[in-house]
Amino acid sequence: MSGLATQEMDLPPDPGAGVIGLNNVTKHFPGVIAVDNVSLTIHAGEVHVLLGENGAGKSTLVGMLAGLQEPDDGFLALAGNRARLASPVASLDAGISTVFQHSMLVPTLTVFENLILGAPWYKRPNRATIEQRMGALQRDFALSLPLDAITGELSLGQQQQIEIARALLRDSRVVILDEATSMLTPQGAEELGARMRKLVQSGLAVIFITHKLSEAYRFGDRISVLKQGRLAGQLGPERLATLSEDQAIDEIVQLMFGRDSGGGDAERRQTSCTDEVLLDVVGLETEGGADVMGLHAISLQVRAGEILGIAGIDGNGQKQLAEALAGQRPVARGRVQLQNNTVTSANVAERRRMGLRYLTDDRLGEGSIGAFPISDNTVLKDVGEPPFWLRGIERPAQIAQHARDLIQHFQVRTPNETTPIGRLSGGNIQKILLGRELLGNARVVVFNKPTYGLDLQNIEASRQRIGEIAAAGKGVILISTDLDELMALADRIIVMEGGRIRGTLDNDGGGEALRLRIGRLMAGEELEQKATA
Amino acid sequence: MEALLTEAFLSSLLTGAIVAAIPMLLAGLGEQMSEKAGVLNIGIEGMMLMGAYLGFFVAFQFDSIWLGFLGGIVGGMLVAVLMAVLCVRLGLNQIVIGIGLTLGVEGLTALLHHFQFSRTYPRLPAPVRADLPLLSDIPVIGPSIFSRHPIVYIALLSVVVLAYLYRRTNLGMTLRAAGESPAALDVAGGNVEGVRVFSVLFTGAMAGLGGAYLANVGAGLFIPFMTGGAGFIGIVLAMLARGRPLWVLIGALIFGAALSLTTALQVAGSNIPTDVIQMLPFAAVMLVLMVFGRKARLPAALGISYERGAR
Numbered sequence: 080m081s082g083l084a085t086q087e088m089d090l091p092p093d094p095g096a097g098v099i100g101l102n103n104v105t106k107h108f109p110g111v112i113a114v115d116n117v118s119l120t121i122h123a124g125e126v127h128v129l130l131g132e133n134g135a136g137k138s139t140l141v142g143m144l145a146g147l148q149e150p151d152d153g154f155l156a157l158a159g160n161r162a163r164l165a166s167p168v169a170s171l172d173a174g175i176s177t178v179f180q181h182s183m184l185v186p187t188l189t190v191f192e193n194l195i196l197g198a199p200w201y202k203r204p205n206r207a208t209i210e211q212r213m214g215a216l217q218r219d220f221a222l223s224l225p226l227d228a229i230t231g232e233l234s235l236g237q238q239q240q241i242e243i244a245r246a247l248l249r250d251s252r253v254v255i256l257d258e259a260t261s262m263l264t265p266q267g268a269e270e271l272g273a274r275m276r277k278l279v280q281s282g283l284a285v286i287f288i289t290h291k292l293s294e295a296y297r298f299g300d301r302i303s304v305l306k307q308g309r310l311a312g313q314l315g316p317e318r319l320a321t322l323s324e325d326q327a328i329d330e331i332v333q334l335m336f337g338r339d340s341g342g343g344d345a346e347r348r349q350t351s352c353t354d355e356v357l358l359d360v361v362g363l364e365t366e367g368g369a370d371v372m373g374l375h376a377i378s379l380q381v382r383a384g385e386i387l388g389i390a391g392i393d394g395n396g397q398k399q400l401a402e403a404l405a406g407q408r409p410v411a412r413g414r415v416q417l418q419n420n421t422v423t424s425a426n427v428a429e430r431r432r433m434g435l436r437y438l439t440d441d442r443l444g445e446g447s448i449g450a451f452p453i454s455d456n457t458v459l460k461d462v463g464e465p466p467f468w469l470r471g472i473e474r475p476a477q478i479a480q481h482a483r484d485l486i487q488h489f490q491v492r493t494p495n496e497t498t499p500i501g502r503l504s505g506g507n508i509q510k511i512l513l514g515r516e517l518l519g520n521a522r523v524v525v526f527n528k529p530t531y532g533l534d535l536q537n538i539e540a541s542r543q544r545i546g547e548i549a550a551a552g553k554g555v556i557l558i559s560t561d562l563d564e565l566m567a568l569a570d571r572i573i574v575m576e577g578g579r580i581r582g583t584l585d586n587d588g589g590g591e592a593l594r595l596r597i598g599r600l601m602a603g604e605e606l607e608q609k610a611t612a
Numbered sequence: 613m614e615a616l617l618t619e620a621f622l623s624s625l626l627t628g629a630i631v632a633a634i635p636m637l638l639a640g641l642g643e644q645m646s647e648k649a650g651v652l653n654i655g656i657e658g659m660m661l662m663g664a665y666l667g668f669f670v671a672f673q674f675d676s677i678w679l680g681f682l683g684g685i686v687g688g689m690l691v692a693v694l695m696a697v698l699c700v701r702l703g704l705n706q707i708v709i710g711i712g713l714t715l716g717v718e719g720l721t722a723l724l725h726h727f728q729f730s731r732t733y734p735r736l737p738a739p740v741r742a743d744l745p746l747l748s749d750i751p752v753i754g755p756s757i758f759s760r761h762p763i764v765y766i767a768l769l770s771v772v773v774l775a776y777l778y779r780r781t782n783l784g785m786t787l788r789a790a791g792e793s794p795a796a797l798d799v800a801g802g803n804v805e806g807v808r809v810f811s812v813l814f815t816g817a818m819a820g821l822g823g824a825y826l827a828n829v830g831a832g833l834f835i836p837f838m839t840g841g842a843g844f845i846g847i848v849l850a851m852l853a854r855g856r857p858l859w860v861l862i863g864a865l866i867f868g869a870a871l872s873l874t875t876a877l878q879v880a881g882s883n884i885p886t887d888v889i890q891m892l893p894f895a896a897v898m899l900v901l902m903v904f905g906r907k908a909r910l911p912a913a914l915g916i917s918y919e920r921g922a923r
Binding site: 167199203 | 780781782783785786788789792793795796797798799800801802807912920
C-alpha cells in the first residue's frame with residue numbers, strides 16, 4: 080500500500096525518508112540503558128509495530144517521540160530534517176499524537192473538555208466546531224463519543240477512543256498507540272485494528288506498540304523487534320507479505336528470544352537434584368483485579384538440590400506467585416506444603432522460621448530500608464529474635480558482628496556496617512539480602528529476578544551463588560525473564576503466562592529448539608486453549 | 613428573648629457578618645483557585661497579613677484607601693511570588709514552605725510596624741460607603757448590606773465571575789486539569805507550571821486584598837498578627853466548597869455570622885454567659901466540619917509537585 084520507497088535504517092537526511100526517523104538514539108537511566116543505539120524510520124500510510132518484552136525499550140522510545148524524554152545520544156529527524164522534540168508541545172506541533180498505555184485523560188473533566196484540553200487559555204471553547212468535526216470522525220472512523228459524559232465514568236475502550244479522536248482533531252500526521260490493546264477485550268482489539276487500518280489509509284502513520292505477536296502480524300505493515308533496548312530486527316512489508324501468520328510468528332520469536340549472534344549456550348550447571356520433595360504446591364489460586372493478575376491452578380514441586388526455573392514475560396503472575404509462596408499475598412484456593420507442614424495459612428514470619436525464604440526483586444522498596452545502616456538491614460526479618468534481641472532489648476554489638484561477618488563472607492563492597500544500605504550498588508544490596516535470607520535453617524529459597532539490573536560481574540557471581548545454594552541441598556525457585564540465565568541454571572523450567580502455568584519443560588540441553596519452544600509458550604502463542612484475557 | 617429581634621440587634625448582626633465574612637471570602641476564593649490547580653497554599657495566612665500591613669502602610673502614607681487596596685494586592689503577591697518560585701518551579705514541599713512563609717511574614721510585619729509606629733496604632737479615617745440607590749433604603753437589610761464599602765460589592769461580584777471562569781472557559785478547564793492530572797495536561801500541550809504559577813499569584817492578590825480590607829475597612833488600623841487565622845479559615849472554606857465559588861460565599865457568611873453573633877449578643881445585652889457566647893464561632897466551625905468535612909472532595913494531585921517524565 081505504501082508508495083514510498085522502503086529504505087532501511089541508516090538513512091541520509093532526505094525528504095523521502097519517512098515522516099519520522101530515529102537515528103542511533105540512546106537513552107540511559109540510572110543503572111540501565113533503556114534504549115541502545117536504535118535507528119528506525121516511520122513511513123506514512125503504514126502501521127509500524129514495535130514489538131518487545133517489558134523493559135525492551137518500547138516505552139522509552141514512545142517517551143522520546145512524545146517529547147517527554149530526549150535521547151542522550153543520536154537524534155530524531157522529521158521529514159528528513161534533524162529536529163528536537165524537547166517538550167510535549169514540540170511533539171504535538173510536529174504532528175505527533177500519543178495515546179499512552181495509561182490513560183492521559185483528566186477523569187473529572189467531560190469528554191468535550193478532554194478533547195480540547197491544552198488549547199490556549201484565552202480562547203473560548205468552540206463547541207459547534209468540535210461537534211461538527213466529531214460527526215465527520217464518526218463517519219470516517221466509527222468514533223462515537225458522548226461529549227457531555229464525565230470521562231472517568233466511561234469504559235477504558237471509550238476512553239481510548241477519546242484519545243484517538245483528540246489526535247485526529249489535532250490533525251496529527253503520526254499517531255502512536257502504546258500497548259493500546261492491553262486493556263481491551265478481544266473484540267475491542269479487533270475494532271482497534273480496523274480503525275488503525277482506516278487511519279493509515281487516510282495517509283497517517285501509525286506506530287503500534289504491543290507485546291502480542293499475533294496482533295503484530297495481523298495489524299502491522301512493518302514489524303520492528305526490540306530486545307533489551309536494541310533493535311533486534313525488522314520485518315518489512317514485502318517480507319511480511321510472503322509469510323503466513325505461523326511463519327511470521329516463528330521469525331519474530333526467533334528475533335525476540337533467540338540467542339544473540341555468536342556464542343553457544345552458556346555452560347550448564349551440574350545438576351544436584353535429589354528425589355526428596357521440599358515444597359509441594361497444589362492448585363494455588365489468588366484473587367486478581369483490574370491492576371493485579373490473579374494466579375490460576377498453579378501446581379509445582381521443588382526437590383532438594385533442585386533449581387526450578389520460572390520463565391515468562393514480566394508481569395504474567397511471577398511476582399504474585401513469589402508473594403503467595405512467601406506469605407505476602409492471600410491465597411484464595413489451593414495448598415502449599417513445606418516438607419511435612421502445610422503452610423497455606425501461615426504468615427510471613429512463620430514460613431520464614433520453617434525455612435521458606437523469599438528474595439524480592441524490589442531490593443530498595445520492600446527489600447531494604449535505604450536510610451538504615453547495613454547492620455539493621457541484615458536483621459530486618461528477625462526483629463525481636465535472639466541472638467540479636469534479648470527480652471525485647473536490641474543488642475547492637477551482636478548485630479554489628481553479624482553484619483561484619485556477612486559483609487566479609489559475601490564480599491560486600493562497603494566502608495563498614497554502619498553505611499546506609501541505600502548508598503550501595505544494586506549488586507552489593509543483593510548480597511546483603513541474600514545473606515539475610517540464608518540465615519538459619521533455609522530450606523527453600525525463592526529468587527525473583529535475582530540478576531535484574533546488575534552489572535556483568537555481579538550477575539556471574541549471583542548465578543554461581545544460586546548454584547551453590549542448590550548444591551548444598553536446598554530447593555531453589557528461580558524466577559527470571561532472562562532465558563539464558565534459566566537455561567544455564569535450572570533443572571526444570573516452568574513457563575507462566577496470564578497467571579497460569581503454560582508448560583513445564585526439562586532443561587535437558589535442548590539448545591535452540593528448547594529455547595524457541597519456551598519463547599512461544601511465553602508469548603502465549605503455542606497453546607490453543609489459552610484463555611482470552 | 614424578644615430583645616434578640618430588635619432592629620439594633622439584627623442590624624448589627626448582619627453588618628458584623630458581612631464585615632467579618634469579606635476577608636474570609638476573598639481568601640477562600642483565592643485559595644480555591646490554587647487548590648483547583650493542585651497547589652495547597654498554606655502560605656495564604658502570610659499573604660493576607662502582608663496585604664494587611666502593606667495595604668495599611670500605603671493607605672496611611674498616601675492618604676488614599678484605594679491606593680491602600682492596591683498596596684495590599686501587591687503585598688499578597690510578593691509573598692505569592694516566593695511561594696510560586698519555591699513550590700511550583702522548584703517543587704519543594706508545599707506545606708513546609710507555606711508554614712514557613714506565614715511565620716516569616718508574621719515576624720516581618722510585626723517588626724516593620726514596631727520600627728515605624730513603636731507602640732502606637734494610628735487610625736485611618738473612616739472609609740466612604742457606597743449606598744446602592746433604593747436598595748439601601750430598605751429597613752434593617754438596607755443599611756447592613758447595601759450601604760457598604762465598594763470592595764464588598766467587588767468581592768461578591770468576583771464569586772459570579774469565578775464561577776463563570778471555572779465552568780465556561782479554557783483557563784478554568786486548564787486549572788482543573790492541572791489539579792486533577794497534571795501529566796495529562798502536559799502531554800495535551802498545556803502549561804502545567806504556568807497555570808499553577810498563575811493560580812498562586814491570584815491567591816496572593818485575593819488574600820492581599822482581603823488583608824487590606826481587614827486593616828483599612830474592618831479595623832481602620834494595623835495590629836501585628838491581626839489576621840488571626842482568617843487565611844486558614846479560607847483554606848477550610850475552599851476545601852469544603854468542593855470547587856464552587858458560591859459555596860465559599862455561603863461558608864464565609866456562616867462563619868462571619870458566628871463571629872459577629874458574639875458582638876451582637878453582647879450589644880443586645882442578653883443574659884447568656886459571655887463565655888458561651890464567645891465560644892460560638894468555634895463551635896460553628898466544628899459543627900460545619902463534622903457535617904460537611906467528610907464530603908469534601910479534593911483534586912487528585914493536590915499538594916503534589918509535577919515533574920515531567922519522572923520515573
